Amino acid sequence: MSDSGKRIAMACDHAGLALKKILAEKLSAEGYEVVDVGTHTAESVDYPVYGKEAAKLVASGDCGRGILVCGSGIGMSIAANKTPGVRAVVCTEPVSARMSRLHNDTNVLCVGERLVGAGMAWEIASVWLATAYEGGRHAKRVAMLEND
Numbered sequence: 836m837s838d839s840g841k842r843i844a845m846a847c848d849h850a851g852l853a854l855k856k857i858l859a860e861k862l863s864a865e866g867y868e869v870v871d872v873g874t875h876t877a878e879s880v881d882y883p884v885y886g887k888e889a890a891k892l893v894a895s896g897d898c899g900r901g902i903l904v905c906g907s908g909i910g911m912s913i914a915a916n917k918t919p920g921v922r923a924v925v926c927t928e929p930v931s932a933r934m935s936r937l938h939n940d941t942n943v944l945c946v947g948e949r950l951v952g953a954g955m956a957w958e959i960a961s962v963w964l965a966t967a968y969e970g971g972r973h974a975k976r977v978a979m980l981e982n983d
Contacts, residue, residue, distance in 0.1 A: 841866065843862055843899070844901035845870065845903070846871070846885035846888060846903050846911070848881070848911070850948055850949065851947070852948075854953060858960055873888075886905075886910070890917075890921045890943060893943055902943070902945075907949060908925040908945035909925055922939055922942055923942075937969045938973045940973070944959070
C-alpha cells in the first residue's frame with residue numbers, strides 16, 4: 836500500500852459515531868493515519884455532508900481509502916458513490932469485503948453500526964484493507980464504472 840494508502844478517510848453520522856471511534860482507534864493502532872472528517876458528536880446530522888467530504892479525500896488521492904459509518908451503511912455508500920473515482924461498498928460480512936476488493940477495486944468501505952457489532956466491523960475492515968485488487972480480467976469492468 837502506498838503512503839496515501841496508509842491514510843484512511845473516515846466519516847460518520849450520529850448513528851455511526853460509536854463504531855467510527857472504535858474503528859479509528861484500531862486503525863491507528865495498526866499504523867494507519869486516520870483523517871476523521873466528522874461528525875464528532877451524537878447530535879443529529881445529515882450523512883451526505885460527511886460521506887461526500889471523506890469521498891473527496893479518496894478521489895483526490897489524499898487518502899488511499901475511506902471507511903464510512905452510519906446506521907446501515909447504505910446512505911453513506913450512496914453519498915460516496917456520487918463522487919467520481921469512488922467505488923463504495925456496503926459490507927456486513929468479510930466475504931463481500933474481500934470480493935469487493937479483488938474484483939471491483941473498491942476504495943470506500945461502508946458499514947452500519949445498527950447492523951454489525953464492533954468485532955464484525957473490525958473483521959470486515961481488516962479483510963478489506965488486506966485484500967489487493969486482482970486486476971486482469973476485472974480491469975475492463977472497473978474502467979467501465981469510471982466512464983459514465
